[in-house]
Amino acid sequence: MLSSHLPWAGRDVRGTGVFFFPNARLTRCPPRLPRGAGAVSLYLAPSLPQAPPSGGLYNARLIPACACKPAHTSLPASVLGSCSSLRMASSGLQTKKDDSHNGHFVQPTNPNVAAMQEDVLYHFHLSTSTHDLPAMFGDVKFVCIGGSPTRMEAFIKDMAKELGLDHPGAEYPNICVGTDRYVMFKVGPVLSLSHGIGIPSTSIMLHELIKLLYHARCSDVTVIRIGTSGGIGLEPGSVVITRQAMDPSFKPVFEQMVLGKRVVHRVHLDEQLAQELMQCGAELGEFPTVLGDTMCTSDFYEGQGRLDGALCSYSEKDKQEYLWAAHAAGIRNIEMECSVLAFMCGACGLQVAVVCVTLLNRLEGDQVNSPHEVLAEYQQRPQRLVSYFIKKRLAAAGHP
Amino acid sequence: MLSSHLPWAGRDVRGTGVFFFPNARLTRCPPRLPRGAGAVSLYLAPSLPQAPPSGGLYNARLIPACACKPAHTSLPASVLGSCSSLRMASSGLQTKKDDSHNGHFVQPTNPNVAAMQEDVLYHFHLSTSTHDLPAMFGDVKFVCIGGSPTRMEAFIKDMAKELGLDHPGAEYPNICVGTDRYVMFKVGPVLSLSHGIGIPSTSIMLHELIKLLYHARCSDVTVIRIGTSGGIGLEPGSVVITRQAMDPSFKPVFEQMVLGKRVVHRVHLDEQLAQELMQCGAELGEFPTVLGDTMCTSDFYEGQGRLDGALCSYSEKDKQEYLWAAHAAGIRNIEMECSVLAFMCGACGLQVAVVCVTLLNRLEGDQVNSPHEVLAEYQQRPQRLVSYFIKKRLAAAGHP
Numbered sequence: 001m002l003s004s005h006l007p008w009a010g011r012d013v014r015g016t017g018v019f020f021f022p023n024a025r026l027t028r029c030p031p032r033l034p035r036g037a038g039a040v041s042l043y044l045a046p047s048l049p050q051a052p053p054s055g056g057l058y059n060a061r062l063i064p065a066c067a068c069k070p071a072h073t074s075l076p077a078s079v080l081g082s083c084s085s086l087r088m089a090s091s092g093l094q095t096k097k098d099d100s101h102n103g104h105f106v107q108p109t110n111p112n113v114a115a116m117q118e119d120v121l122y123h124f125h126l127s128t129s130t131h132d133l134p135a136m137f138g139d140v141k142f143v144c145i146g147g148s149p150t151r152m153e154a155f156i157k158d159m160a161k162e163l164g165l166d167h168p169g170a171e172y173p174n175i176c177v178g179t180d181r182y183v184m185f186k187v188g189p190v191l192s193l194s195h196g197i198g199i200p201s202t203s204i205m206l207h208e209l210i211k212l213l214y215h216a217r218c219s220d221v222t223v224i225r226i227g228t229s230g231g232i233g234l235e236p237g238s239v240v241i242t243r244q245a246m247d248p249s250f251k252p253v254f255e256q257m258v259l260g261k262r263v264v265h266r267v268h269l270d271e272q273l274a275q276e277l278m279q280c281g282a283e284l285g286e287f288p289t290v291l292g293d294t295m296c297t298s299d300f301y302e303g304q305g306r307l308d309g310a311l312c313s314y315s316e317k318d319k320q321e322y323l324w325a326a327h328a329a330g331i332r333n334i335e336m337e338c339s340v341l342a343f344m345c346g347a348c349g350l351q352v353a354v355v356c357v358t359l360l361n362r363l364e365g366d367q368v369n370s371p372h373e374v375l376a377e378y379q380q381r382p383q384r385l386v387s388y389f390i391k392k393r394l395a396a397a398g399h400p
Numbered sequence: 401m402l403s404s405h406l407p408w409a410g411r412d413v414r415g416t417g418v419f420f421f422p423n424a425r426l427t428r429c430p431p432r433l434p435r436g437a438g439a440v441s442l443y444l445a446p447s448l449p450q451a452p453p454s455g456g457l458y459n460a461r462l463i464p465a466c467a468c469k470p471a472h473t474s475l476p477a478s479v480l481g482s483c484s485s486l487r488m489a490s491s492g493l494q495t496k497k498d499d500s501h502n503g504h505f506v507q508p509t510n511p512n513v514a515a516m517q518e519d520v521l522y523h524f525h526l527s528t529s530t531h532d533l534p535a536m537f538g539d540v541k542f543v544c545i546g547g548s549p550t551r552m553e554a555f556i557k558d559m560a561k562e563l564g565l566d567h568p569g570a571e572y573p574n575i576c577v578g579t580d581r582y583v584m585f586k587v588g589p590v591l592s593l594s595h596g597i598g599i600p601s602t603s604i605m606l607h608e609l610i611k612l613l614y615h616a617r618c619s620d621v622t623v624i625r626i627g628t629s630g631g632i633g634l635e636p637g638s639v640v641i642t643r644q645a646m647d648p649s650f651k652p653v654f655e656q657m658v659l660g661k662r663v664v665h666r667v668h669l670d671e672q673l674a675q676e677l678m679q680c681g682a683e684l685g686e687f688p689t690v691l692g693d694t695m696c697t698s699d700f701y702e703g704q705g706r707l708d709g710a711l712c713s714y715s716e717k718d719k720q721e722y723l724w725a726a727h728a729a730g731i732r733n734i735e736m737e738c739s740v741l742a743f744m745c746g747a748c749g750l751q752v753a754v755v756c757v758t759l760l761n762r763l764e765g766d767q768v769n770s771p772h773e774v775l776a777e778y779q780q781r782p783q784r785l786v787s788y789f790i791k792k793r794l795a796a797a798g799h800p
Contacts (some may be wrong), residue, residue, distance in 0.1 A: 004478025110712035119708070122768040123700075150580045178772075181597065197581065200698045200736055207701045250659040257648040258702045259714055259722040277404035298600045298698070300523075301607045302658045308519070310610035312510035314659055319533055322659040336600055348710055362642045368522040372578075 026370045045392065103220035106213035108350045113180065113211055121208040125178030128215050136175075137216035142207065142390050143223045143350075145202075147337070148379075149194040150185040154186035155226065155383050156192040162387050163188050163394070190390060195225075195337060199298060203336040206344045213350075222273065222351040224389075226382035229335040230304060231358025232327045236370065237378045239287055239385060241277045242269055242294040242354035243330075245338040250295070251331040254343040267332040267342035280389045287381050290331025294354060296339035304334050306366040323362055333358050355382040413596050437538045480613040500771045503620035506613035507749045513611055514626040521608040527576030528615050536575075537616035541589040543609065543750075545602075547737070548779075549583040549594040555783050556585035556592040562787050563794070565589050567595065595625075597738060599698055602737045605649060606744045613750075622673065622751040624789075626782035628771040629694065629735040630704060631758025632727045636770065639687055639785060641677045642669055642754035643730070645738040648703065650695070650729040667742035673753045680789045687781050692732025694754060696739035704734050706766040723762055733758050 031111040113119065118129040126133070144159075146152050153172070160166035165187050175184040185192045192319055193209065195202040213221055244252045245267050254265045274291060281289025300397055303311025326334075338354045345352035357366050357378045368375070513519065518529040526533070544559075546552050551573070560566040565588050575584040582605055585592045593609065595602040613621055631638055644652045645667050654665045674691060681689025699707025705719040726734075738754045745752035757778045759768050768775070 040419075108710040110709055112707050113710070114710065118767075118769070120767045120769045121683055129767075148580055196596045197604060198596075198598050200598025200700070200703075201596055201601055203698075204597060204700045207709040207711070213709075231766050249660040255701060258700060259705055259718060260649040260725075294750075297657065299656060300600070300604045303600075303656060305659055306794075307510075307512050308516065309510055309607040309716065310508040310513070310614075311607070311744065312512060313663075318659060319534075327659075335441060344711065367518075367520045369518070369520045369527075 033080075058086045066267060070190050098279065104349050105217070105219045106210060106221055108210055109347050110213050111113050111216065119211055119215060121212055122345045123179060123204050124176045124179045124184065124208050124212065124268045126176070126212065127366050133216040135210060137186070137191070137212060139189050140186070140191045140213065140216065141221060142393075143191045143193060143221060144226055144386055145193045145195050145223065145341075146226045147195060147197050147228070151226075151379060151383070152183060152192045152194045153185060155387075156187050156190070158383060159190050159192065159387055159390070160187040162391055163190070171297055189394070198336045199296070199340045200368060203340050203344070204266070206219050206340065210344065210348045210350070214348075220351075221342070222353070222393075224277075224347050224352070224386050225337060225341055225356070226386050227335055227337065227356040228359050228379060229333040229356040230360055230362045231333045232304075232312070232323055232331055232362055234290065234332055234361060235288060236358055236360050237287060237374075237381065238358050239281060239289045239381050240288065240294060240333040240355070240356050240358060241274050241281070242333075242338055243271070243274055243291050245269060245342040245354065246292045246293050246329070246331055247339060248295060249269065250293075250326060250331065252293075254296075254339040267339055267341050267346060268352050269338075269342050269353060273351050277353055277385065279388055280392060281385055284385060284388055286384065289385065290332055293330040294356065295326055295331045295336050297334060297336055304362070308366045320363070327363075357381045409747065447558055460654075475565065478782040504749050505617065505619045506610060506621055508610055508614050509747050513614065519611055519615060519686045521612055523579060523604050524576045524584065524608050524612065526576070526612065527610075533612060533616040537586070537591070537612060538618060539589050540586070540591050540616065540618050541621060543591045543593060543613075543621060544626055544786055545593045545595050545605070545623065545741075546782075547595060547597050547624050547628070551783070552583060552592045552594045552778060553585060553627075555787075556587050556590070558783060559586040559590050559592065559787055559790070562791055563590070583645075589794070596665045599696070599740045602741050603744070606740065610744065610748045610750070614748075619710055620751075622753070622793075623741070623745050624677075624752070624786050625737060625741055625756070626786050627754070627756040628721045628779060629733040630757050630758040630760055630762045631733050632723055632731055632762055634690065634732055634761060635688060635703045635757050636758055637687060637774075637781065638758050639681060639781050640687045640694060640756050640758060641674050641681070641689065641691050642733075642738055642756070643671070643674060643691050644693045645669060645742040645754065646693050646695045646729070647730055647739060648695060648697050650726060650731065652693075654696075655741040665743050667739055667755060668746060669738075669742050670751050673751050677753055677755060677785065677789055680792060681785055684785060684788055686784065689785065690732060693730040694738050694756065695726055695731045697734060697736055700736065704762070708766045710782045720763070727763075734762065757781045 005123045058233055070075035078208045106355050116128075118127060122136050144152070146155070153174070157166070160170065160172065172187060175186060183194045184198070193205065194203040209223075229240065230239070234240070245254070246298045247253050247255065247282060252267055254267045256265070278289060278291050281287075300306070302311060302313065305314070306312070307316060307319060333356055334357055335354075341352055341354065358380055359370065359375060360366075370378075453491045518527060530699045544552070544555060546555070553574075555586075556572050557566070560572065561569065572585045572587060574708055575586060576582050577634050582596070583594045593605065595605040609623075629640065631640070634640070645654070647655065656663055656665070676690060678691050681687075700706070702711060702713065705714070705722045706712070707716060707719060733756055735754075735756055738756075741752055741754065747774035759770065759775060759778055760766075770778075
C-alpha cells in the first residue's frame with residue numbers, strides 16, 4: 001500500500017487523511033480517484049486558506065479503506081519520490097464505517113477544501129466543527145432543490161408519505177433553522193433544499209451543498225431541480241425535462257466572472273437521467289411531459305423579453321422574434337438557475353437533472369395571471385414526477 | 401389646459417388618464433415630466449401588451465390635477481397636431497385626492513405599464529385589480545431593502561418604535577403573505593422589503609417595487625439597501641456607504657442580457673444622499689462609517705476570490721493581487737446587489753443609497769466565522785444608521 005511508503009503528513013479529517021507534500025510538483029489527478037485500501041489521491045493545491053503544518057503547497061487525501069474498493073493506486077513515481085517530511089494527527093470526530101459508499105463520491109474540484117481545519121457552511125448555518133455531517137447526511141442519494149422554501153417543505157412531507165416513512169405527528173424540521181437564506185429538510189435518502197431565485201443565490205447554495213456532501217462522504221448522489229418556468233409554444237402546465245441548459249444567446253454555456261475576468265464553461269446535463277425522467281412522466285401519464293432545451297436568464301423581465309417590467313427597451317415584434325428564434329433553437333422553457341446547476345454539479349461528480357413546469361405560454365403573454373389554485377396544481381407536477389422517479393430508483397436498488 | 405384640446409382617448413387608471421395617439425410620431429419625453437394641472441406627459445410606446453381601444457401605437461399619461469403643481473405643458477406642437485380620435489372610460493377604482501405628491505414621481509421607463517388593464521405583481525402576490533395600491537402605499541417615502549426576510553421584519557419593528565408608531569400588541573403583518581419569494585412590511589412612510597441574494601432576485605423585486613410605487617402614485621421616494629458585505633482593508637463591523645457601484649473589473653457599470661444581446665449601463669448613486677448618510681454615521685458615532693466604492697459580484701465564492709468554495713481555479717497569490725487591486729481602485733467592500741439597484745432606481749426617478757456592514761476583512765480570510773452574537777450585532781448597524789437618517793429627514797420635513 002502506498003501509505004506504507006509515507007510517514008503521515010497532515011490531519012485526519014473525519015476519516016480522510018490529509019497530506020502535505022512541500023516540494024511536490026503535481027498535476028491534478030482525475031476526478032475519479034484510484035481507490036485502493038488506503039489509496040491516496042493527489043490534488044494540486046496551489047494555496048491553502050491556512051498555512052499547513054508542514055508549510056507545503058500541495059496536499060493529498062487518503063480515501064479510508066472502509067469506503068474503497070480494492071484497487072491499485074496509480075500515483076506517478078515522480079510524485080511519490082518527492083513526498084517528504086510527513087506527519088499525521090487525529091481530528092476530534094471519529095471515522096465511522098459506512099457501507100453506503102459504493103460508487104462515485106461527491107468531490108469538490110477545489111483541493112483547499114480537504115485541508116481546512118474547519119469548514120463553516122455560512123449560508124446553511126452548519127459547520128464541520130459543530131455538526132457531525134457524515135452522521136447527518138451520509139446516506140443522502142437524492143437532492144431535490146427548488147426556488148420556493150414552502151414548496152420544498154411540502155415536497156419532503158409528500159416524499160415521507162411516498163416512502164412509507166411518515167407517521168402520525170411526524171415533523172420535518174428545517175435543518176438550516178439558524179438562517180433564513182435557505183431551508184433544508186431530510187427524510188431517508190432524500191434531501192430537499194431551497195435555492196432562492198437566480199444563478200447567484202443558487203450558486204452559493206450549490207457551493208455549500210457540494211462541500212456538505214463531500215464532508216458527509218456521500219456517493220452516487222443525484223440532484224434534481226423541481227421548478228417553475230415560462231414555456232415557449234407549450235400548453236401551460238406542461239412539464240419540461242431539460243435536455244440542455246442554454247444561455248440567452250442559445251448556447252449551452254455558463255459564463256462567470258472570476259477575479260474580474262470572464263470565464264465561459266461548456267455545460268451538459270445527464271442524457272440518460274433525462275430519458276429516465278421522461279419514461280417516468282410517460283408511466284405517470286398525468287400531464288404533458290416533454291424533453292427540450294431550457295434557457296437560463298439572469299432577469300425575469302427584460303432578460304426574458306417581457307413587455308410588462310418597469311423597464312422595457314424593445315418592441316412586441318422584437319420580443320416575438322426572439323422567442324420564436326429560441327423555439328427554433330429547440331428551447332421549450334425559460335427559467336433562471338439551470339446553467340449554474342449543470343456546470344457545478346457536472347464538475348463535482350453529481351448526476352443532475354432539471355424538471356420544470358411551465359406556468360404560461362410566453363408566445364401568448366407575459367403576466368402570470370392564472371388563478372392561484374391552477375398555478376398551485378401546476379407546481380405540484382414536477383414534484384409528483386420526481387417523487388415517482390425516486391421510488392422507482394429505490395425499488396430497482398432493492399429498497400422496499 | 402391641454403386636455404381641453406383633446407377628446408379623451410384612453411382609460412382612467414386610478415387617476416391617470418391614458419391616451420392613445422394612433423398617428424403620432426413621438427420621441428420619448430424627458431423622465432421629469434412637465435407638470436401642469438391636467439398636464440400630459442408623452443411616451444413612445446412602440447407596442448402594447450394588448451391592442452389599445454383606438455388601435456394606436458402611442459400613449460400619454462395624464463397627471464391628475466390634484467397631484468400637480470400649476471405649470472405649463474411643454475408638448476411639441478407636432479405631437480399635439482397629430483392627436484385625434486380620443487375617448488375616455490373610467491376604471492373601477494376611483495381617484496383619491498392626495499396631497500403627498502409634491503415632488504418627483506416614481507416613473508417606470510416602460511410606457512406599456514401605463515396602458516395595462518391589470519398589472520399582476522406576481523412575486524409580491526399583489527395586483528392592481530385586487531388591491532387598492534394608492535391607499536395601501538401612497539404615503540411611502542422610504543423603502544428599505546435587504547437580503548434577509550428576518551432582518552427586514554426586525555427593521556420595521558425597530559422603525560415603528562423609533563417613529564413612535566409602536567404600541568403594545570402591535571403587529572406588522574407581511575404584506576406579501578401570499579408568496580414566500582419576498583417579504584414586505586410597512587409602518588408610516590417606511591416600507592421594508594427583502595430581496596433575496598444576488599442581482600436576479602433583486603432585479604425582480606425592483607421591477608415590481610417600481611411598478612407598485614408608480615401605481616400607488618408615490619413621489620420623492622428614497623430607496624436604501626441595508627445589507628452585509630465582505631470588507632477590503634476594513635475592521636470587521638465597519639459600515640460602508642457606497643459611493644459608486646462597481647462591477648468585478650472595477651468599472652461603474654451594470655451589464656445585462658436583453659433579448660440575447662449584452663447591454664452595458666453606466667450607473668451612479670446619489671452623492672448628496674451618501675454624504676447625508678455619512679453625516680448621520682458621524683453624529684451617531686457608534687461604529688466606524690466610511691465612504692467607499694462597492695464591488696457587486698454574481699458569486700460569493702469564485703466571483704469574490706474566495707479560496708474555500710467547492711470550486712476554486714486560482715491561487716492565494718492571485719486572490720490577494722485581485723483584492724489589493726480592488727482596494728487600490730477605491731473599493732472597500734463586496735456584495736451582490738448594488739449595481740442593479742443603482743441602475744434601476746436611477747432610471748426610474750428614485751433616490752438610492754447602499755449601506756452595508758462588513759462581516760470580515762477579506763484581505764485576512766474568506767470564512768465568515770465570527771461568533772453568532774457578534775455577527776448579529778454587526779447586522780444591526782446599517783439599520784441603526786438608516787433609522788437615524790429617516791427620523792432626521794422626517795424631522796426636517798416638519799414631522800414629529
